[in-house]
Amino acid sequence: MGDYPSRSENAVTGDPGVAPRHTRAAGTGVSPSSYDEPPIGGGGALPRKKSFSMESGFRGLSVAAGAMVLVIIVAIAVFLISKAIPALGANTENFLTYTRWFPNESNPAFGIAALAFGTVLTSIIALIVAVPISLGIALFLSHYAPKSLATPLGFTIDLLAAVPSVVFGLWGRDVFQQPVNDFSVWLNKYFSWIPIFGGEGPFGQSIMLGGLVLAIMVLPIVTSLSREVFQQTPGMNEEAALALGATRWEMIRIAVIPYGRPGVIAAVMLGLGRALGETIALALTLGLVFNISFNIIEIGGNSVAANIATTFGEANETGRGALIASGLVLFAITLVVNMAARAIIYRRREFRDSAA
Structure with a gap:
C-alpha cells in the first residue's frame, strides 16, 4: 500500500495493532472518554479504581476525625451537666x-x-x-x-x-x-x-x-x-x-x-x-x-x-x-x-x- 498505513496500524502514531481512538469508538456506542489513555511515556492505563478508593478512605478518616471532636465536646457537656444537676438542685x-x-x-x-x-x-x-x-x-x-x-x-x-x-x-x-x-x-x-x-x-x-x-x-x-x-x-x-x-x-x-x-x-x-x-x-x-x-x-x-x-x-x-x-x-x-x-x-x- 505504499505510504499509507495498514488497518492494523495507528494512523496517527504509526504503532501497529492500535487503531485511532476515534476509530475504535466509532460505531460501538462507547464514548471515547471511557477508554483509559496511557500516561505520557507509556506505562499502561492509570489506576483509577485504586486512586478512587484511597481518596474515599482519606475522606472517611477526615470526616470521622471531625465527628469525633463533636462527640467529645458533647460528651464533656453531658458529663458536666449530669454531675452538676444534683448540686444545683441543693x-x-x-x-x-x-x-x-x-x-x-x-x-x-x-x-x-x-x-x-x-x-x-x-x-x-x-x-x-x-x-x-x-x-x-x-x-x-x-x-x-x-x-x-x-x-x-x-x-x-x-x-x-x-x-x-x-x-x-x-x-x-x-x-x-x-x-x-x-x-x-x-x-x-x-x-x-x-x-x-x-x-x-x-x-x-x-x-x-x-x-x-x-x-x-x-x-x-x-x-x-x-x-x-x-x-x-x-x-x-x-x-x-x-x-x-x-x-x-x-x-x-x-x-x-x-x-x-x-x-x-x-x-x-x-x-x-x-x-x-x-x-x-x-x-x-x-x-x-x-x-x-x-x-x-x-x-x-x-x-x-x-x-x-x-x-x-x-x-x-x-x-x-x-x-x-x-x-x-x-x-x-x-x-x-x-x-x-x-x-x-x-x-x-x-x-x-x-x-x-
Whole structure:
C-alpha cells in the first residue's frame, strides 16, 4: 500500500495493532472518554479504581476525625451537666447571681457571679497588655529584624510557651509581686480618682498581678502565630506597596496587617482560651476573695479555674458538684468565645481569598 498505513496500524502514531481512538469508538456506542489513555511515556492505563478508593478512605478518616471532636465536646457537656444537676438542685441561692461560695454547708449556698467576673476581668487585662506587645514583636521578627537575630529571638519566645504554669505562678508570687505592689501604690497615689486605681489598700495579690502574669503566659502564643501569619503575606502585595512609594511602615499597615487580620484574630482567641482556663498561676497570684469589684490593684479577685484547684480537695459531694457546675460555666464561656472568633474570621474570608 505504499505510504499509507495498514488497518492494523495507528494512523496517527504509526504503532501497529492500535487503531485511532476515534476509530475504535466509532460505531460501538462507547464514548471515547471511557477508554483509559496511557500516561505520557507509556506505562499502561492509570489506576483509577485504586486512586478512587484511597481518596474515599482519606475522606472517611477526615470526616470521622471531625465527628469525633463533636462527640467529645458533647460528651464533656453531658458529663458536666449530669454531675452538676444534683448540686444545683441543693443550692439555696441563685447560681448565676450569688457571689459567695459555701457549697459544703448543711444548707449549700453558692454562685458563679464573682468567679466568672474575676475570670473574664483577668483575661481581658492579659489581652490588653499582651496583644500590642505580641504584634509588635511579631512584626519586628517578620519584617524588621535581620535573619541572624530573628531566628534565635523567635526561638527564645517560643520556649516561653513550654514553661509550666506553676513556674509562672511561683515567679509571680515570690518575685513579681513586690514590683507590682510598688506600682500599685504609685497608681493609687496619683490616679486614685480613676475607679480601677482607687481604694486604700492593701495591695499585692490582686487582679492586676494575675492579669500581668497571664499576659506573660499568653504572649508567646500570640507572638508565634502572628509572626507566621505575617510571613505568609504575598510578596507581590508588599512589593506593589513599596513600588507606589510607601514606606516600610505604610506597607505593613496597608498590605501586611489587613492580610493577616483573620490569623491575628485566631491567635488572640487562642491566647484568650489559655487565659480563661489558667489554674495554678492565678491560684498563686490572686487574693482568692469572692467579690465583684473593678478595682484591680487591691487584694482580691478569684477565677473559676483557680477556685476549682484550691477547694476541690476539701469539698464534699455537693461541693464537688458545685465545682463541676462552675466548670460547666467556664466551658460555656470558652465555647461562646471560640464561636465568636470563628464568626469574625468567616467575615474576613472574602478579603483573605482575594488577597491570596
